[in-house]
Amino acid sequence: MEELSFFGKVYEVVKLIPEGRVTSYGAIANYLSTKGSARMVGWAMNSSHHLPENIPAHRVVNRNGLLTGKHHFGGNNTMKVLLENEGFLIENDQIINFRERFWDPSIELEIE
DNA sequence: TGATTGACCAACT
DNA sequence: CAGTTGGCCAATC
Numbered sequence: 490m491e492e493l494s495f496f497g498k499v500y501e502v503v504k505l506i507p508e509g510r511v512t513s514y515g516a517i518a519n520y521l522s523t524k525g526s527a528r529m530v531g532w533a534m535n536s537s538h539h540l541p542e543n544i545p546a547h548r549v550v551n552r553n554g555l556l557t558g559k560h561h562f563g564g565n566n567t568m569k570v571l572l573e574n575e576g577f578l579i580e581n582d583q584i585i586n587f588r589e590r591f592w593d594p595s596i597e598l599e600i601e
Numbered sequence: 602t603g604a605t606t607g608a609c610c611a612a613c614t
Numbered sequence: 615c616a617g618t619t620g621g622c623c624a625a626t627c
Contacts, residue, residue, distance in 0.1 A: 514608075529624070
């Protein structure tokens with residue numbers, strides 16, 4: 490049960506992202522101690538579309554705070570709208586206050 | 602079944 | 615300073 494695959498872990502972390510916060514693929518991968526698997530996180534998001542669970546993939550962006558996967562959200566600015574609806578400042582498909590809203594699982598979910 | 606790609610990131614040349 | 619490569623796991627061709 491706890492032997493979740495990489496995707497399973499990614500889903501858990503993404504679902505734990507609080508509202509009004511965003512994280513990056515590398516941050517999640519880093520939290521999973523797999524820095525090189527940042528690409529896999531993106532793949533997990535791609536598979537999350539057919540999942541029965543609601544994965545807030547719109548809260549996951551690249552290291553530059555750029556909405557790299559907005560084309561996978563129905564092909565429209567759905568991702569941008571969702572983020573703006575949570576209080577994000579987005580310009581040119583990039584989160585302006587990304588640094589303020591950045592949510593790092595390895596820090597927020599810091600192990601005591 | 603083997604090779605390639607894929608919503609990334611960081612280091613090296 | 616900018617382009618290329620390496621790395622990782624899983625899914626698709």
